[in-house]
Amino acid sequence: MKEKILIASGNHNVYREGNYTVKVFQKGFPKSEVLREAMHMSLVEGLGMHVPELHSVGLTEDGSWAITYDYIEGKTLMQLMEEHPEKLEEYVDGMLDCQLEMFEKKAPLLNNLKSKMKRQIQSLDCINDITRYELLTKLNSMPDHAKLCHGDFCPSNIIVGEDGWYILDWIHASQGNASADVARTYLLLALQNLDAAYYYLNRFCERTGTAKIYVQNWLPLVAAAQLTKKRPEESELLQSWLNVVDTD
Numbered sequence: 001m002k003e004k005i006l007i008a009s010g011n012h013n014v015y016r017e018g019n020y021t022v023k024v025f026q027k028g029f030p031k032s033e034v035l036r037e038a039m040h041m042s043l044v045e046g047l048g049m050h051v052p053e054l055h056s057v058g059l060t061e062d063g064s065w066a067i068t069y070d071y072i073e074g075k076t077l078m079q080l081m082e083e084h085p086e087k088l089e090e091y092v093d094g095m096l097d098c099q100l101e102m103f104e105k106k107a108p109l110l111n112n113l114k115s116k117m118k119r120q121i122q123s124l125d126c127i128n129d130i131t132r133y134e135l136l137t138k139l140n141s142m143p144d145h146a147k148l149c150h151g152d153f154c155p156s157n158i159i160v161g162e163d164g165w166y167i168l169d170w171i172h173a174s175q176g177n178a179s180a181d182v183a184r185t186y187l188l189l190a191l192q193n194l195d196a197a198y199y200y201l202n203r204f205c206e207r208t209g210t211a212k213i214y215v216q217n218w219l220p221l222v223a224a225a226q227l228t229k230k231r232p233e234e235s236e237l238l239q240s241w242l243n244v245v246d247t248d
């Protein structure tokens with residue numbers, strides 16, 4: 001029996017059912033995407049990431065696809081950041097602890113991040129051919145690594161549980177360059193909270209000895225990828241980031 005709806009989105013609803021969380025997808029949502037989410041979750045669980053355990057994938061009585069995970073008691077980092085803005089630095093450092101642990105893992109079975117971004121940039125209909133060509137040329141020149149990347153690493157995808165921080169929502173996971181995943185997190189933070197974004201990027205660079213330019217070079221590319229979501233409220237900022245193509 002569904003106890004409480006945790007989130008309702010266009011594609012799915014997330015419910016709590018006792019000790020379980022059930023993500024129920026809308027009818028017509030591609031089965032391959034449901035299975036991809038479950039496959040990614042089981043892969044990263046196998047790599048030793050701290051994630052809610054996956055229990056089952058199947059059809060509900062009314063024929064919707066659903067994935068069942070352990071319910072994790074706790075608040076999302078997004079809730080905590082809203083409730084305790086004074087702890088911003090502590091929270092961002094905690095995010096980095098998780099993300100840097102993730103980058104130590106190799107994920108040869110996941111899709112390649114650059115190939116995915118190439119498909120996204122090719123599919124964009126809100127940029128002209130010159131910008132598309134420049135973005136694809138830039139993408140092609142970027143270093144290609146095989147590190148585990150989350151693809152949507154942001155405070156709403158982290159639950160601060162009693163026994164540590166859990167990372168959710170691995171549908172966009174891939175193997176790729178850590179700086180690309182960091183650029184994506186920077187973008188997601190910047191869309192919500194610029195102070196958090198600046199602090200995050202500075203701390204990533206300090207803690208890993210990475211020059212900021214390595215991350216900044218990915219910004220036009222991650223902005224282009226985010227434009228595929230077609231969110232009008234993000235469009236102006238993302239379009240302005242596309243113009244940073246000549247940073248190198």
Ligand SMILES: Nc1ncnc2c1ncn2[C@@H]1O[C@H](COP(=O)(O)OP(=O)(O)O)[C@@H](O)[C@H]1O
Nearest residue numbers: 006007009014021052069070071072156168169
């Ligand atoms: N295993 C879980 N335990 C507790 N809460 C969860 C769990 N999975 C998801 N949630 C809650 O549901 C929200 C949405 O889940 P998520 O998997 O990130 O889907 P999406 O962001 O695609 O809607 C999370 O931010 C969290 O609040």
Ligand SMILES: [Mg+2]
Nearest residue numbers: 156157168169
């Ligand atoms: Mg999420």
